[in-house]
Amino acid sequence: AKKTAAKTKRAARPTGRPDGARRTASTDPAAALRQALLDLVEERGWIDLSMADIAEHAGVSLADAHRAYRSKAAILVGLTKALDERLIEGLDSDPLEGSAKDRLFDLLMRRFDILKADRDAYRRLMKQLPATPGEFAALLCRLRRSLSLMLEAAGVSASGLKGELRLQGLGAVYTAGLRAFVNDESEDLSKTMAEIDKRLGQAERLSDLLNRRPAAAASFNRSPWSSPR
Numbered sequence: 160a161k162k163t164a165a166k167t168k169r170a171a172r173p174t175g176r177p178d179g180a181r182r183t184a185s186t187d188p189a190a191a192l193r194q195a196l197l198d199l200v201e202e203r204g205w206i207d208l209s210m211a212d213i214a215e216h217a218g219v220s221l222a223d224a225h226r227a228y229r230s231k232a233a234i235l236v237g238l239t240k241a242l243d244e245r246l247i248e249g250l251d252s253d254p255l256e257g258s259a260k261d262r263l264f265d266l267l268m269r270r271f272d273i274l275k276a277d278r279d280a281y282r283r284l285m286k287q288l289p290a291t292p293g294e295f296a297a298l299l300c301r302l303r304r305s306l307s308l309m310l311e312a313a314g315v316s317a318s319g320l321k322g323e324l325r326l327q328g329l330g331a332v333y334t335a336g337l338r339a340f341v342n343d344e345s346e347d348l349s350k351t352m353a354e355i356d357k358r359l360g361q362a363e364r365l366s367d368l369l370n371r372r373p374a375a376a377a378s379f380n381r382s383p384w385s386s387p388r
Contacts, residue, residue, distance in 0.1 A: 188219045188223050188224065188226075188227045189227040190241075191217035191218060191219055192213055192219060192224055192228055192234050193234055193237055193238050193241060195213045195214075195216040195217035195219075196231065196234045196238065197238070198280070199213060199216055200280045200283055200284050201277070201279045201280035201283060204283055204287055205284055205287040205288060205291070206290055206291060210224060210225070210230065210231055213231060231294070232293065232294040232297045232298075235294060235297070236298060236301045239298065239301045242273055242274075243304075245273060246266065246269055246270060246273070246309075246312075247308070247312060250312065255313060255314075259313055259315050260359050260360075262312075262314060262315075263332075263359060264355060264356060266309045266312060266313055267309070267332070267333065267336060268348070268351075268352055268355065270309075271336065271340055271348055271351050275348065278341075281340075282341045285337065302330075302333075303326065303330075306330055309329065310322070310329060328362045328366075332355060332358040332359055335355070336351055336354055338354075339351045339353075339354035339355075
């Protein structure tokens with residue numbers, strides 16, 4: 160019932176790329192470069208893509224492109240940062256509800272709803288990015304900050320030892336969701352939604368099991384997924 164309600168709520172929420180995004184990009188070099196990166200990754204792939212290619216596709220001079228982003232890795236990190244900002248801004252008009260698990264589920268699905276607009280580009284990026292370790296490491300560093308932001312937005316602390324465990328757990332859930340996402344052809348991302356719900360449930364049950372152990376009880380007074388509220 161919760162998944163059905165969440166699915167209904169998501170269906171009413173705007174998803175994908177905002178209307179007029181390409182028109183806005185023409186007056187915002189950073190936004191134009193971010194979209195150009197996704198367009199070109201989908202068409203040509205990531206590995207041989209250059210800053211000159213991205214700037215030309217975006218209609219931005221190389222000098223302006225360099226002022227906005229120093230490298231294509233920086234554009235990739237900028238994409239993740241822009242996604243985070245859009246996700247958090249949406250909470251003002253559409254706040255999270257339910258338990259900590261429900262709030263995390265909602266945030267993760269909102270994230271994938273945004274990614275869906277450029278799903279083919281992200282599919283190709285996921286396959287090719289590990290072949291460029293420097294850029295891959297930069298994205299992983301930014302992704303850690305994104306996961307921390309989602310925990311805090313859901314009312315779950317990302318600080319201390321328990322916060323580190325929560326970050327690792329949410330990272331595993333998000334990775335599993337990404338794998339489902341790249342193979343999910345459904346419009347409503349039903350396969351991705353089911354995978355995230357299953358993984359969050361497993362994480363919640365594991366934390367409950369740990370809390371029942373006497374040795375763990377001294378260190379963890381509540382489930383690592385529990386909200387400090």
